[in-house]
Each structure stands twice: as structure tokens, then as C-alpha cells.
Amino acid sequence: MVGKYIQESKIINNQFDTNFINLSTSKTLNDIGQNGKGKIGSLLYLLNKVIKSVSSNKFDLCYMTLSTNGLGFYKDFLIVILLKLYRVKIIYHFHNKGFFEKQNKFFNHILYKITFRKTMSILISKYLYYDIQKYVNNNDVFYCHNGIPKIDLSLPILKNDIEVKPFSILFLSNMMIEKGVFVLLEACNILKSRKVSFECNFVGAWSDITKEIFDEYVSELDLNQYVFAHGKKYDEEKLQFFNEADVFVFPTFYHNETFGLVLLEAMQHSLPVISCSEGGIPDVVQDGNTGFLVPKKDSLALAEKIEVLINNPKLIKEMGQAGKMRYSELFTLEKFENNLCDIIKQAIEK
Known part of the structure; x- marks a missing residue:
């Protein structure tokens, strides 16, 4: 939902020239976390799309929502390697957590070190810094609360003013x-x-x-x-x-x-x-x-x-x-969009 807000944001798109690539290899919610030949084909197509994009454009920054665990992380790790090979500056935006629980496994620890090396991160709360603290210096972390659109509270509401409800x-x-x-x-x-x-x-x-x-x-x-x-x-x-x-x-x-x-x-x-x-x-x-x-x-x-x-x-x-x-x-959506714009500008200049 937050990713959709960002992609469709007029505030963000008016300030930056953006190229959007959907990293999902799942076509439906039920596909998330599932294996299959179709997903392998989708992954190869996705990797090829990333290669074409970074090889033909000079990007100031890659904003990426990185999965934190499971097959989603390993898929995203391959994309991170491609971005690093092309020397693209990366900032991750986390809407989930999970690194802390698996960081003591040697294989994961090595992948996390590679993933976070010379990158920046956006967290939605200071209470989530613990999850990446082992790999990311606090100076490379930005904080941006989520926001949601204002709801039209003037919509007609059916109320029973006579009945006393519990x-x-x-x-x-x-x-x-x-x-x-x-x-x-x-x-x-x-x-x-x-x-x-x-x-x-x-x-x-x-x-x-x-x-x-x-x-x-x-x-x-x-x-x-x-x-x-x-x-x-x-x-x-x-x-x-x-x-x-x-x-x-x-x-x-x-x-x-x-x-x-x-x-x-x-x-x-x-x-x-x-x-x-x-x-x-x-x-x-x-x-x-x-x-x-x-x-x-x-x-x-x-x-x-x-x-x-x-x-x-x-x-x-x-x-x-x-x-x-x-x-x-x-926590309004406008506040979120403006905060994210400021963070992206700082990340580009850093």
C-alpha cells in the first residue's frame, strides 16, 4: 500500500525523474512465498530488466524496498549485486523486519554485510533500528513515519440515535x-x-x-x-x-x-x-x-x-x-511524501 502511494505521488514525481521497476515475482497475494517454475522465469526477466535499465541510464540514486527474509531476500540480494556492479548508489526503505533474528547464522551474516556495505537505509521508526544496527551506522539511517490519505469523514453514516448501544x-x-x-x-x-x-x-x-x-x-x-x-x-x-x-x-x-x-x-x-x-x-x-x-x-x-x-x-x-x-x-500522506522527498535529496547529495 505504501509503495503504491509512493509510485503515484505527484509530490515525489514532480521533484524527481523516476524509472519504476516492480520487483515482485508474485502475481497474486497467494503466490507470495511460493516456489515454482513461473517464478524462476519471472526472476530472470526481472534481472534482465534491471540490467537494461542501469546500463542505459545514469541514476543518481536507486530507492529500493528490500525484503528482509525468506526467498524474497535472496531474490532482492541478486538485484543488489547487479546494482553494486554498476556502482549505483542505493537507499533501502524497510516496511518489514527480520535481519536481527537471522544475523547470527554465518551465511546470512555474510550476505547482510555485502547488502548493507556503502548503502543508506530508511526506517519508519527509531524503534526498528535494532534490526539493522549490526550492519548500518546510525549516520546512514533516515527515519520517515508512514502516512495515509485523509478520509472524507463527511460520508453519510447510518446511526441509530434512539437505541442505547453498549x-x-x-x-x-x-x-x-x-x-x-x-x-x-x-x-x-x-x-x-x-x-x-x-x-x-x-x-x-x-x-x-x-x-x-x-x-x-x-x-x-x-x-x-x-x-x-x-x-x-x-x-x-x-x-x-x-x-x-x-x-x-x-x-x-x-x-x-x-x-x-x-x-x-x-x-x-x-x-x-x-x-x-x-x-x-x-x-x-x-x-x-x-x-x-x-x-x-x-x-x-x-x-x-x-x-x-x-x-x-x-x-x-x-x-x-x-x-x-x-x-x-x-501521519498524513502529504507529510510522508514531503519527508520522503527531503530524505531522497539528502541521500543523493551524501
């Missing part, structure tokens, strides 16, 4: 274990045991948690009257859930979590956010100001923070307003 909790992400789905369900069970009035809406595509698994666990916890799963929603339907929510909860411990763009969406809607200190999320959520950060996989701590908000409507409003202000100041 406190509404919203989770919006892929239905994955590591996104904290079961942690939130367990927190809901704790709230139920404390006789708290609430509803919790799960919105997102089914993933390693299927609808059958989810429904079975909800029934096991006797949460059928409290918890509702709606599948993936788009546009006005998605906005409707944000507008009807009182708090946004995202208890992620996803191994590749770096920023959580969905948190910015919640902040746009003036929602307090409860999440975890995974990746760069502490740069997004100010604990105690725009929401709360709770320990990962701690359903009790999560339930307690939700209950704090349930019992304090004034705090909900204050945190929601602080979150919206923080989004407007730091």
Missing part, C-alpha cells in the same frame, strides 16, 4: 493469531465475568483463523451475545464500524509488524487506541495520551485498560482528540 470495541485487521484475535477474545471473556456491558466487532479477512475456528472459540467462552465477526469490509461499510466504535483495539504480536497503518485510520476517527509495543507502534500510540500500550499476549492487562475507558467517557474523548491531532501533525 460500549463498542473494534478490531480491524486480518484474522490472524499473531494479530491478537484470541488475546482480545480472552479479554472479552474477562470483561463478561466482571458483568461489563460491551460489544466487540471483529472486521477483517479470515486467515490462519477461519470462521469455524473463531465461532467455536466464541461459543466455548460463551461470548455469542458479546462478540461479532463481520469478515472483510470496504469503503462506507468499513467507515461505519470506525464511526460506531468507542475504542480501537489492536493487540498485535505479529512477527513482521512494523507500524500498523490501521492505527492511523482509528486515530483519524478520533478513537483512543489500545495496542502493544510491537515494531514501531510506540511511535504511533502515545501511552496514556492517545491510548494505551499493554504487554503482548496479556489478556488481563488488555481487559483492564478497556475497562478503564468504559468507566471514563471523558478520557475516551480526550484520548480520541489527542490521537486525531497527532495524526494530523505527523
Whole structure:
């Protein structure tokens, strides 16, 4: 999504003469991480395209989104070698993480040293520097928060002003274990045991948690009257859930979590956010100001923070307003585009 924002950015394209090459060898999301003869052919085609481009143009800089692990990294490593052979100045932009976990393996360590030698890097948060610290001097690192477009909040929202609804909790992400789905369900069970009035809406595509698994666990916890799963929603339907929510909860411990763009969406809607200190999320959520950060996989701590908000409507409003202000100041798409332009200019001159 961020890559698409960059490619289509008028701000960026008006300041630089760019040549875009799609590095993906996957045609669909289901192809990602899969092997196959078709991918080998796509890789050879891609390498040939890179060679033609760098041999016929004098580029001031190559901006590259580098994969951090798996086959994606080894594919990108081949492209990095080509760029280095043609002496192209490189700056990497990371939207994922994974070097730290594998840097102690000798083979990976050698490849990482080659990859990062005489290059620069862009990270979306200072909390992610640890991932490349072994290979990149801090002087060669730039920081650029992600941003998202402003949403038209004037879209018609269907509200029932007569019915008094219970406190509404919203989770919006892929239905994955590591996104904290079961942690939130367990927190809901704790709230139920404390006789708290609430509803919790799960919105997102089914993933390693299927609808059958989810429904079975909800029934096991006797949460059928409290918890509702709606599948993936788009546009006005998605906005409707944000507008009807009182708090946004995202208890992620996803191994590749770096920023959580969905948190910015919640902040746009003036929602307090409860999440975890995974990746760069502490740069997004100010604990105690725009929401709360709770320990990962701690359903009790999560339930307690939700209950704090349930019992304090004034705090909900204050945190929601602080979150919206923080989004407007730091996380708009325009802010991101201008920051990235400044970084590219500095990298070219460095």
C-alpha cells in the first residue's frame, strides 16, 4: 500500500525523474512465498530488466524496498549485486523486519554485510533500528513515519440515535493469531465475568483463523451475545464500524509488524487506541495520551485498560482528540511524501 502511494505521488514525481521497476515475482497475494517454475522465469526477466535499465541510464540514486527474509531476500540480494556492479548508489526503505533474528547464522551474516556495505537505509521508526544496527551506522539511517490519505469523514453514516448501544470495541485487521484475535477474545471473556456491558466487532479477512475456528472459540467462552465477526469490509461499510466504535483495539504480536497503518485510520476517527509495543507502534500510540500500550499476549492487562475507558467517557474523548491531532501533525500522506522527498535529496547529495 505504501509503495503504491509512493509510485503515484505527484509530490515525489514532480521533484524527481523516476524509472519504476516492480520487483515482485508474485502475481497474486497467494503466490507470495511460493516456489515454482513461473517464478524462476519471472526472476530472470526481472534481472534482465534491471540490467537494461542501469546500463542505459545514469541514476543518481536507486530507492529500493528490500525484503528482509525468506526467498524474497535472496531474490532482492541478486538485484543488489547487479546494482553494486554498476556502482549505483542505493537507499533501502524497510516496511518489514527480520535481519536481527537471522544475523547470527554465518551465511546470512555474510550476505547482510555485502547488502548493507556503502548503502543508506530508511526506517519508519527509531524503534526498528535494532534490526539493522549490526550492519548500518546510525549516520546512514533516515527515519520517515508512514502516512495515509485523509478520509472524507463527511460520508453519510447510518446511526441509530434512539437505541442505547453498549460500549463498542473494534478490531480491524486480518484474522490472524499473531494479530491478537484470541488475546482480545480472552479479554472479552474477562470483561463478561466482571458483568461489563460491551460489544466487540471483529472486521477483517479470515486467515490462519477461519470462521469455524473463531465461532467455536466464541461459543466455548460463551461470548455469542458479546462478540461479532463481520469478515472483510470496504469503503462506507468499513467507515461505519470506525464511526460506531468507542475504542480501537489492536493487540498485535505479529512477527513482521512494523507500524500498523490501521492505527492511523482509528486515530483519524478520533478513537483512543489500545495496542502493544510491537515494531514501531510506540511511535504511533502515545501511552496514556492517545491510548494505551499493554504487554503482548496479556489478556488481563488488555481487559483492564478497556475497562478503564468504559468507566471514563471523558478520557475516551480526550484520548480520541489527542490521537486525531497527532495524526494530523505527523501521519498524513502529504507529510510522508514531503519527508520522503527531503530524505531522497539528502541521500543523493551524501
